[in-house]
Amino acid sequence: MNDVERLLRQTLDDEAGRAPSASRLVDDLRPRLETAGHPWRRPALAATGIALVAAAVAAALLVGQRPVPVSPSGPGSATTQVPRASPEVPTSTSATTPASSVTTTIYGTSGSVVTSRVVTGPLQTEPVTVTITVSSPP
Amino acid sequence: MEASFEDFVRTRGPALLRYAHLVCGDGHQAHDLVQDALVKVHRRWSVVEVAAPFAYTRRAITNEYLSWRRRLRSRELPAASLPDAGRRVTPAPDDELADRELVWGVVRGLPRRQRVVLVLRYYEDLSDRDIAEVLGVAESTVRSQAARALATLRDHPGLRDDTGSALAAPAPRPLPRRSPR
Incomplete structure (x- = not known):
């Protein structure tokens, strides 16, 4: 060790002795810990958090189950974006979430089933776009 | 406050304050620094057992001290000139x-990271590898x-002998000499 390093060690040792006393540390810390706290341990905050999450999940489920209105009147096509994995085009769809297959049933205006098909594809976690094309009979 | 955490603060608080005092160079700021770090450690303390609480808290203090938020808050400005620059000291007992x-005046004027390196190396007796881990650098x-900080010390006019050369030529770094604090 050279002189500078030796002097530095001695200086740091000396100066450390001038550090503030730790006698008040616990007392000073206590109110800060109570204020900071643990959100997951506070019953009121936890209940609020759970309620918010439940509301968000319920809203997401409702949006996912809502029929998407696509009504081409006559030949032509209509496009709609289907939220997540439960597209109902135009009136009925069953799917589980998350889904890798979606059953789409299209009803005629009298309630008769026009077509029903199962679409299998990759897991849908993002909104998907569905295009319905109505053609004139040959 | 959990009993184990309170015990830790009571037993290791003084050492933590000494470390904080050396890195920040101010008693009041050291107290704030240690409290801020302990509040963060306490959050983790309750979730999982902290394996090495002292080292963990020391690291939290270091990160807090080097954080840009604290730099903005404390608005510490580097000294334009080092203290007693013209004084010549003969190294007599x-x-x-x-x-x-x-030396303390020069250390306080060093950039924060250099100061932390010196304190961890020469006060806490950490190896360069351990210091690198604390700071998250190579x-x-x-x-x-460390070399830059020591060069600043050696080049200080007040720390040169009568011949104008530094107190001693740089030597390889010795192994830690003290037991853990």
């Missing part, structure tokens, strides 16, 4: 007290920071 004051970065 009776002058050592004056030398230490001079070992070579630690060595270069």
Whole structure:
């Protein structure tokens, strides 16, 4: 060790002795810990958090189950974006979430089933776009 | 506050305050620094057992001290000139007290990261590898920071002998000499 390093060690040792006393540390810390706290341990905050999450999940489920209105009147096509994995085009769809297959049933205006098909594809976690094309009979 | 955490603060608080005091150079700021770090440690303390609480808290203090938020808050400005720049000190035993004051003044004027490296190396006796881990940098970065800091000390006019040369030529770094604090 050279002189500078030796002097530095001695200086740091000396100066450390001038550090503030730790006698008040616990007392000073206590109110800060109570204020900071643990959100997951506070019953009121936890209940609020759970309620918010439940509301968000319920809203997401409702949006996912809502029929998407696509009504081409006559030949032509209509496009709609289907939220997540439960597209109902135009009136009925069953799917589980998350889904890798979606059953789409299209009803005629009298309630008769026009077509029903199962679409299998990759897991849908993002909104998907569905295009319905109505053609004139040959 | 959990009993184990309170015990930890009571037993290791003084050492944590000494470390904080050396890195920030101010008693009040050291107290705030340690409290801020302990609040963060306490959040983790309750979730999982902290394996090495002292090292963990020391790291939290270091990160807090080096964080840009705290830099903005404290608005510390580097000194335009180092203290007692014109004073020449002959390294005689009776002058050592004056030398230490001079060294402390120079250390306080160093950039934060260099100061932390010096304190961790020469007060906490950590190896360069451990210092690198605390700071989240490469070992070579630690060595270069330490070299720059020591060069600043050696080049200080007040720490040169009568011939104008530094107190001593740089030597390889010795192994830690103290037991853990």
